[in-house]
Amino acid sequence: MGRLKVFIVSYDVSDPKRLYRVHKTMKGFGDPIHYSVFRCNLSDKDKIELIAILSEIIKHDEDRIMIIDLGFACGDVDNRIDLIGVHPEENNNQAIIF
Amino acid sequence: MDGEEVPDLIPARMLNEFTYCPRLCYIEWVQGEFEDNADTVDGRFQHRRVDQSRGVVPDSEEIKEFNARSVDISAPETGIICRLDLVGGNGKSVTPVEYKRGSVPDVEGGAYESDKVQLCAQGLALKENGYECSEGMIYFVKSKRKVSVPFDDYLINRTKELLDSLREMAASGKIPPPLIDSPKCIRCSISGICLPDEINSLRESEKADEGTLQVRKFLPARDDQVPLYVSGYGQLLRKKGERIEIWSKKEKLGDAKIRELSQVSLYGGVSATTPVFTELLQRNIPISYFSYGGWFYGFSQGNSHKNVELRIKQFSVAGDNEKSLKLAQKFVNGKILNCRTILRRNDQGVSTDVLSSLKKLANDAESSENFRTLLGIEGGAAQIYFSRFNSLLKSQDEWFLFNNRNRRPPKDPVNAVLSYLYGVMVKEFFVTLLATGFDPYLGFYHQPRYGRPALALDLMEEFRPIIADSVTFTLFNNGELSESDFICRGLGVTMTPEGKKTVLNGYERRINTEVKHPLFGYKVSYRRIFEVQARLIARVLDGEIDEYPPFLTR
């Protein structure tokens, strides 16, 4: 409970309307790192909610979603990711102050 | 709750919870508190298929085979109301089916008593409505297996017996004690509200007077959400899909995922669109409003907390001088002791005289006879403490010297930062108290006058020195704040927008720091400790524990 894990979520959705809805949902759970690939910091509860929402949107015989668990956010997740080229900044779960 | 007020019909789901743990049932049903965890969300997700009601249950006279999902049924005689996930039958004879997430448990009969009793209550309701019903089924989604539960005399009697005790508990208006060292608490979604081990060990120690109590840590689900602060002139918050975007004129400053937010604070001339407000209110994310200078104006909140019982107790204790004084003494005692700890740790030149006077005042607070003497004691302690405040500041630059505690407007940078942080803290406690079901305006120590959130101020006392004061001198000592962060006007000193951001950052850093709770021995963030302390006040009002234990740093 309470501890966040890092997940990579990628999706293939064949219909543009559903694609838009999946993308919109994903924006609420994580940050886009590539086209159709998100990095999300989720609790156990968040993950189940995400799966529940996505299951309602996609067509199970046409679309697909992959969720990869990279382990706890405070662990050595970043050592397991190599980035080449331009990449967006990560949100690290701190107060947002403007 | 008065006996007559107990609803006639008890939901079968509540009978399930009562069987699992009577306290769980009381907190959820009588007090109206609820918190989701991964298990409860998953439970709903697994139920989603059956929750769309389909099919009809034919009149018990008709003879044919049928299947119906998500059927509501009530039985006034038995005193039960329930929703049947699935009911299948052939003519008069029917079988209710209850869906459960997870796998068949490794217990006798393949089902927990709580689930069996819930099912049996459904069976009783069906019988009362004219059906024949001699058994039910539990379908375990994960193992895709059905377990049959025969409604034998033993189960029926047990179910009726539990129904009676549930009624009795609800009518008594007394919260049942927490389970002792039970593995059930680990899976319980409201353990962060119930605090089973904390309450049990406090009750024990009130008898025995021990030191640190070793208890299991029940983390709240909300711990990973973050606050959003926006300050400035003419900034606008807009909703875009699942996020809130922050705009300044034509320029987008950034965005925040709504589901990650715990609260939103708006300073000065920041506005937000109606979709932003409705979304935040629907999700129960409170919005606080401040002046530029950090004066806390008020807040918006979705439908208010359901725990009326707690508010009734709060009002009755607030009207009881003796009980209020007892709580107030603890708040002041905690504050003075924490001031003393701050000096002992950070003020090299502090004399033992100062430390022992503070110690004595803290003791005096506990035995003060009335509010007037208590106020006097607090004032005396504050004077001693603030007279040493300058030696907490490393830089002896004249600009940063602290003379006296002054406000409205603050006359030096240190006072400006202190005032700003006190404003932020009032909001923090205000929001925490709301979330725990209190009315923040009615306090036990501070008088409920001039629109002051008195209870927020009460609970804040013990934390002022270790949060606001400590953040203040740390920011100056680390050189994070410098002359350029302040504007000196004839009347007083204010902070620049950059300065305010630095202060907020320092504050957030501080309250997210994990510290060891001196009573319970586990490590948690200050933010979580605020909530635990608020819940401990609730337990004092409940009469579960006698004395409020203030949070004391070591």
Ligand code: SF4
């Ligand atoms: S935490 Fe334990 S004692 Fe408290 S309500 Fe849940 S099961 Fe009952």
